Amino acid sequence: MxxxxxxxxxxxxxxxxxxxxxxxxxxxxxxxxxxxxxxxEEVDGEPTNGKPEEVEVVLKVTNNEDLDELFPDTMSEYDMQEAIHYMSHGLVQANQKWGKIELTEDRVERLLYVAEFNKDTYTHGNRYITILMGWNNGDFSNAVDDHNFIWGLWNGTVGKATRLLTSDEIKKYNSENFN
Known part of the structure; x- marks a missing residue:
């Protein structure tokens, strides 16, 4: 048993x-x-293997715009931050975005000149130059970090960038906001 x-x-x-x-x-x-x-696989249209999608950004050339008046040599550091931040909104996904400036070749070149002109007076002059040089060379791969750098300087609590927009999303953003 x-x-x-x-x-x-x-x-x-x-x-x-x-x-x-x-x-x-x-x-x-x-x-x-x-x-x-x-x-x-992809999540929200982005590869999850750590390699971001190649984003194609076609910058318009600005015609008949007084860039010296829009972005003067004496531009304040806050105004420089605002210009970079607002331009980055067309490149990044964020749950909230306040402000927009169309990202164009001429504007990037002018801002780069102003940043270089003021690099010794701006607290973060070298960082602005790095951001704008990348954009001027067609490299927008760091736009999330560029956006969040300014966002952090402003002690942002809402609207942190989470990813790059896809090429199609960039086109849609530009057509909805600047055409």
Whole structure:
């Protein structure tokens, strides 16, 4: 009688262990698959493998605009921050955006000149130059960091940039705001 009970308990425990082990392996393989799948899939249109999408930004040339008046040599540091910040809104996703300035070739070049002219008087002059040089060279890959740098200087609590807009989203933003 005791042997029969021992065998029943042993078989029961063995089955329970095998079921638990099988469930663990199944869950583990499911997690591995999920991680692999996430590396291949996109979330909100962005690759999740750590490589941002190449964003194509076509900058307009500004015609008949007095850039010296719009962005004077004596531009305050706050106005420089505001111009960079507002231009970056056309490049980044954020849950709130206040202010907009169209990002154009001429404006970037003029702001770069003003930033270089004032680099010794601006607290963050070298950073503005770095941002604007990148944009002037067609590199917008750091626009999220560029936006959030200014946002942080202003002690932002709402509207932190979370990702770059896709090329289509940039076109849509520009058509909705500047055409």
């Amino acid at each position: 005791k042997l029969k009970r021992f065998v029943q308990i042993s078989v029961g425990l063995t089955v329970a262990v095998l079921i638990a082990y099988g469930g663990f392996k199944l869950a583990q393989s499911g997690l591995e698959t999920s991680v692999e799948d996430l590396n291949q």
